[in-house]
Amino acid sequence: MRVATWNVNSVKQRVPxxxxxxxxxxxDVVCLQETKLSDAAFTELLGGELxxxxxxxxxxxxxxxxxxxxxxRVGLDDVVTGLPGGPGFPHQEARVVAAxxxxxxxxxxxxxxxxxxxxxxxxxxxxxLAALREVVKTGPREAMVCGDVNIAPADADVFDPAAYVxxxxxxxxxRAALADLQALGLHDVVRDRWPDNRIFTYWDYRAGMFHKDLxxxxxxVLASTPVAERVRAAWVDRQARKGTGPSDHAPVIVDxxxxxxxxxxxxxxxxxxxxxxxxxxxxxQSPD
DNA sequence: ATGCCTTAAGATTTAAGA
Numbered sequence: 001m002r003v004a005t006w007n008v009n010s011v012k013q014r015v016p017x018x019x020x021x022x023x024x025x026x027x028d029v030v031c032l033q034e035t036k037l038s039d040a041a042f043t044e045l046l047g048g049e050l051x052x053x054x055x056x057x058x059x060x061x062x063x064x065x066x067x068x069x070x071x072x073r074v075g076l077d078d079v080v081t082g083l084p085g086g087p088g089f090p091h092q093e094a095r096v097v098a099a100x101x102x103x104x105x106x107x108x109x110x111x112x113x114x115x116x117x118x119x120x121x122x123x124x125x126x127x128x129l130a131a132l133r134e135v136v137k138t139g140p141r142e143a144m145v146c147g148d149v150n151i152a153p154a155d156a157d158v159f160d161p162a163a164y165v166x167x168x169x170x171x172x173x174x175r176a177a178l179a180d181l182q183a184l185g186l187h188d189v190v191r192d193r194w195p196d197n198r199i200f201t202y203w204d205y206r207a208g209m210f211h212k213d214l215x216x217x218x219x220x221v222l223a224s225t226p227v228a229e230r231v232r233a234a235w236v237d238r239q240a241r242k243g244t245g246p247s248d249h250a251p252v253i254v255d256x257x258x259x260x261x262x263x264x265x266x267x268x269x270x271x272x273x274x275x276x277x278x279x280x281x282x283x284x285q286s287p288d
Numbered sequence: 289a290t291g292c293c294t295t296a297a298g299a300t301t302t303a304a305g306a
Contacts (some may be wrong), residue, residue: 034305164306
């Protein structure tokens, strides 16, 4: 099962990039953020194209800002929008939708930006993360939190830590809130897969930041232990950030092996017939 | 320049993003 997450920065503007990307990468589950579209407009815009590709849609949007969605062609059950009892600014915004896809509880999240450390929006960000934690905590064991968390987990996740001193995305309280979420047993599967690599998922549109590879890693796929154990590839699709009319974020793509089947027990390849696909496969981070 | 691009809304500009 291939799971991807992508902050598309307006799905309406990104249609010419999104549809070819779906055809190229063929993800089974797609978490989208910053769709910037009402649910009715989402369905009108993409319902036909996505249905033709076998996707069901769980969209949770609003007319102008924010907006998230889950697309799935491996089932889409028990859809929940928003965070029950969660904070708003002042009212709840369209920042999370969850659905069960292929046996995994998938949360597509767009964490508030925070704007300025200490601001009302910053405290809203921290409260929002705490509310997300409660939802995940009480949810199924097989879970993934995918999306734009608007936090660089470590200094290695920004191009220059000195450039971000005093800014959001790197402050200790934000990182602590993310660590609290991960303390539920969620693994940062891209970083776990590539512990020492320079990996970014967002590059500012301005000043040739992408060309110079000056970015941040703020789009994450977090997986609970039973899901993380199935990861066979985890990488950032930098290809999708190139060319004409890209989002300022690149997709993150994660491939999961089949769920263990109780009837067959642990799978051990016979020594005489090594499988081409057994074990973890080191895919290039960016197949340029 | 201290928001250098891009988006949306809707108006000749503003708010927002990270």
